Each structure stands twice: as C-alpha cells, then as structure tokens.
Amino acid sequence: MENIAKKPLLQNPAVVKIVAPLIVGALLLTIWQVLCIAWKVPIYLVPKPTDIIATLWTDGPGLLRALGVTLKITFLAFFVAVVLGVVAAFLFVQNKLIETSLFPYAILLQVTPVVAIAPLIIIWVKNPTAALVFCATLVALFPIISNTVLGLRSVNPGLLNLFRLNGATRWQTLVRLRIPSALPYFFGGLRISSGLALIGAVVAEFVAGTGGTGAGLAYEILQAGFQINIPRLFAALVLISITGVLLFSMMAWLAKISLSHWHESEMG
Amino acid sequence: MLMKYSEIEPEEGSESLPENFIPDADTVLFANRVEKTYGNGTRALDEVRLRIQRGDFVSLLGPSGCGKSTLLKMYAGLESPSHGHLRWLGTDTPAKSGLKIAMVFQEATLMPWANVATNVRLPLDLAGVPRAEADARVAKALEPVGLGAYGKAYPRELSGGMQMRASIARALVTEPDVLLMDEPFGALDEFTRNKLDADLRALWAERAQKLTVVFVTHSIYEAVYLSSRVVMMAARPGRIVADVAIPEPVRDDHFRLSDSFADHCRDLSARLLSASGGDAAH
Numbered sequence: 001m002e003n004i005a006k007k008p009l010l011q012n013p014a015v016v017k018i019v020a021p022l023i024v025g026a027l028l029l030t031i032w033q034v035l036c037i038a039w040k041v042p043i044y045l046v047p048k049p050t051d052i053i054a055t056l057w058t059d060g061p062g063l064l065r066a067l068g069v070t071l072k073i074t075f076l077a078f079f080v081a082v083v084l085g086v087v088a089a090f091l092f093v094q095n096k097l098i099e100t101s102l103f104p105y106a107i108l109l110q111v112t113p114v115v116a117i118a119p120l121i122i123i124w125v126k127n128p129t130a131a132l133v134f135c136a137t138l139v140a141l142f143p144i145i146s147n148t149v150l151g152l153r154s155v156n157p158g159l160l161n162l163f164r165l166n167g168a169t170r171w172q173t174l175v176r177l178r179i180p181s182a183l184p185y186f187f188g189g190l191r192i193s194s195g196l197a198l199i200g201a202v203v204a205e206f207v208a209g210t211g212g213t214g215a216g217l218a219y220e221i222l223q224a225g226f227q228i229n230i231p232r233l234f235a236a237l238v239l240i241s242i243t244g245v246l247l248f249s250m251m252a253w254l255a256k257i258s259l260s261h262w263h264e265s266e267m268g
Numbered sequence: 269m270l271m272k273y274s275e276i277e278p279e280e281g282s283e284s285l286p287e288n289f290i291p292d293a294d295t296v297l298f299a300n301r302v303e304k305t306y307g308n309g310t311r312a313l314d315e316v317r318l319r320i321q322r323g324d325f326v327s328l329l330g331p332s333g334c335g336k337s338t339l340l341k342m343y344a345g346l347e348s349p350s351h352g353h354l355r356w357l358g359t360d361t362p363a364k365s366g367l368k369i370a371m372v373f374q375e376a377t378l379m380p381w382a383n384v385a386t387n388v389r390l391p392l393d394l395a396g397v398p399r400a401e402a403d404a405r406v407a408k409a410l411e412p413v414g415l416g417a418y419g420k421a422y423p424r425e426l427s428g429g430m431q432m433r434a435s436i437a438r439a440l441v442t443e444p445d446v447l448l449m450d451e452p453f454g455a456l457d458e459f460t461r462n463k464l465d466a467d468l469r470a471l472w473a474e475r476a477q478k479l480t481v482v483f484v485t486h487s488i489y490e491a492v493y494l495s496s497r498v499v500m501m502a503a504r505p506g507r508i509v510a511d512v513a514i515p516e517p518v519r520d521d522h523f524r525l526s527d528s529f530a531d532h533c534r535d536l537s538a539r540l541l542s543a544s545g546g547d548a549a550h
Contacts, residue, residue: 158377
C-alpha cells in the first residue's frame, strides 16, 4: 500500500483509466465551447455544450420519461433475444440437421436491415410496444445465437474424452462441461447484444414514429428535428449514448463477477 | 477351458481370435491384430497384437506417428479399430469387463472454472458418489500427489507440474484398475518430469499387483526408468518392433545413474535404429 501511496497519482493504472478519458472529454468539450463562441455559431446549427446541459436540466423530466419508454423496449427486446437466442443455440448444438436447416435463416435475420422490415412489422403487429420489441429483438438476437453456439462447441476435446471415459450422460456433459465452457462466449454475446437492443429500439421507434404519452427518445429526436430545437435533439442524443455506455458496462460487470475467478479475459 | 495367449496362432485375415477365446484372468487388456486406417489412407496401426497383464507397468515407446496414442485411446474405448479385436478381461467393451479405466492426457485438461478439489472430484460426481464420501476420497487422493493444501486453488494458479499432479489425482481418485497415460509429462521441464516419474512409480508400487499402467512416451530414458516392460513401436505403418522386459526391482536416482540403466537405454536405442532402417532421425 505504501508503494502505491508514494507513487504519483497519475501512475496508478486504475486512476489513469478513469482520468485520461475524462481529460480528453473535457478538452474536446472546451474546444467545442470555445469554437462556438469564437465563430458565433447559431444555436440552431450547433449548440454549445453549456446549452445542451441547460436543456438537459430544463427538459429533463420529459426526456427522461421518453428514455424510460425506450429503455422498456430495449430491456424487453434484450430479454426476449437472450431467451430465444439461448434456446436456439441449444437446439443447434443438439442436432446437426437442425442447425444446417435453420442457421441460414438466422443469418438472414441478421443481414436484413431492420429499417427495411420495421414498417411491415408495425402494420402486422397491432400493439405498438409489441411491434417495437419485435423489431429490436430481431436486431439483438443473432449475436446471442452465434456466440452461444460457438461457446457450446468450443469444448476442450480432452475434457470431452474425460467425460466420455467416465460414462457421463448427455445431460451431465451439458451442465458440467458445455455450459461452463460457453459462458465466456455467451457474455461476449450479451455485451454486443445489449447495445444492439438499444439501437434496435431507437431505429424501430424512428420508423414507427409513435407519438403521444408512449413516445420514446427517438420520437423526441424526430420532433426536436422538425422544430429545429437542436439543443433538445442533442440532449436526447446524450441520454441515448449514456444509456448505451451504461448497458455495456453492466454486461461487462456481469461477465467480470461471473468469470473473473477463472477466465483470462476478465482477470486483473 | 481357457485358451492361453501362446496357443493362439496368427491366421490370415483379421478374425484370428476364436469366438470362445477367454484370456486368463491376468490378461487385463488385449489387442489382437488391431489395425487403424484413417480416411486419408494413413495406416496408424498395422496388425498390432499386444497383451497387457494385471499389475504391469508397460510403456509404449516410439516416434511420433507410430500409433502409440491411437492404441492407448483404443484401450480406453475412445477409438475403435478398423480391423481386429480388443478385449478387456475377455469382454468386448470396457463397460462389460467391469474394469475401472482412468486416463491422463498430454495436457492436464482441468476444468478452468473449477478448483482443484472439484476437478479431482469430477469422476466421482459423474458416477453419483455421495458428496461427503467423494470429498473424503478427494482429500485422500490429493495427499500422495503433494497437493493436500491446494484443494481450493484454481488450475491457473498452479504450475504445469502441479496441474499434472492434479490430473493424476483425478485419475487415481476412482481407484482404477487400469491407468492409461498419454505422454503426460511431455510438456514439462526435465527436472519436474524426473520428479513426477519417481512419484508415479511410487504410486504404482503402492498398488502393486492391482494397478496396471500403460504409459505412452517418446523418451527412452523415461520408459526405462518407469516400466517393467517396454513395447517399442515404429511408424509408417505403426507397428510393434520390440517387447523388452526391464527387470530391475529398484527405481531411484541411483538407478538413473547405474550401468544397467545405460545398458537398457542403449539396447532400446539400437533396436529403434535397426527398426527404422538407420533412419532414427524421423
């Protein structure tokens, strides 16, 4: 402990990891602010960072309510994607025929842009929330499937032989070997998928353009754009970005507490 | 009426083992004219015939590609021959024979997410041994390999040698009749390897007449030091070229330095040379 205390604070890697990006951020914001003032950039083109913060303060309650709606869609879609993705992955590894028959369609889901099919889904599914969740799920599903399949497959062949030699049942092999082996890959899938669920939710809201009390952040951004209320647009954008970062961090943290005692990727 | 191994004459074709053949009670593992040909035409094994008796310590010694690991996997029941028979106490599957077969692989192959005790307990867990009894047996298995204090450690916290010790403890925890080892110490440095060889020999000696070990290696020194019998194999195609008894009763550091150790090593090297037509470099 003494050694750490004697060191200059900026040589402590943990401090640097937080402080360095903060300094860069502060620097960029300052440049932004200074340039806006120096060139007298009108607020309806590029608002100053201080304008955005002020808008976040004044419009906060309305934007947060919209954020709540978007978050609800995101979490529902993420949850459905995880459940469906894991079930699909387990089916795929149980039987080669199932995988060969269905995997191309999983890829089809992945490569079809959600913007292109969202209008159809919104027409077909009556409940607007369900339609949005459906779209966002489509976007978030594939990484879960592909990563979990990869994980369930990437079992140490020596351990597999050991299980066979000891007469392990299919179920024992699954629970004691395949699932633990798959966890690091699964968490990798969660991390990608959580971000995609948010993107999917926002994109779907854009296409749906649903207003009223059930309006999400995407609708707020659209409205702010129409009204040339650029500070509000930026404020909504900031909220979405922060949400994305928080989601990613949550998944990273979840992976860390689950894997840190054994997996290289989460050590240190 | 038992048919003795010596009475079975090799015949043409692969079906030379009579249907009524019952190896004597001491023949634990038996391979009769076993062949293995892979899809690409590689002949990993060609007419291999090998009988391993209860309580023996047999080394399968040979260069890479001589099929020694393939033969070991067949004895484990993890691979089947293209032609020929294998017998476990006279039965045609390991399960029917009632033999407890344990295997140690080239790498420690421990589950990285589980601590040493849980890893060693795995064979007992899979067999449904009650937890309390299993834990007691794990503690008993960790002691002789020198890991008594490391039950709670995770594999990544251990050195390569200690991981291998855990792997050996996991193999011995079931009190196996047959221990199959596939170049277990190949990745370790020479000092660690010599120490583990000595410990392994001691573990085997403690279970004298009960534990049969089949040990695959490409080190002549290791084979001579460990085994009571060295089966030398050659590659292309994989076959047995010599079967040599090492009758020395005491195996310790003095044995390593003795003339008889050197003589055995020289003898095996010479056989290896002549078997590969003077082309031992392969």
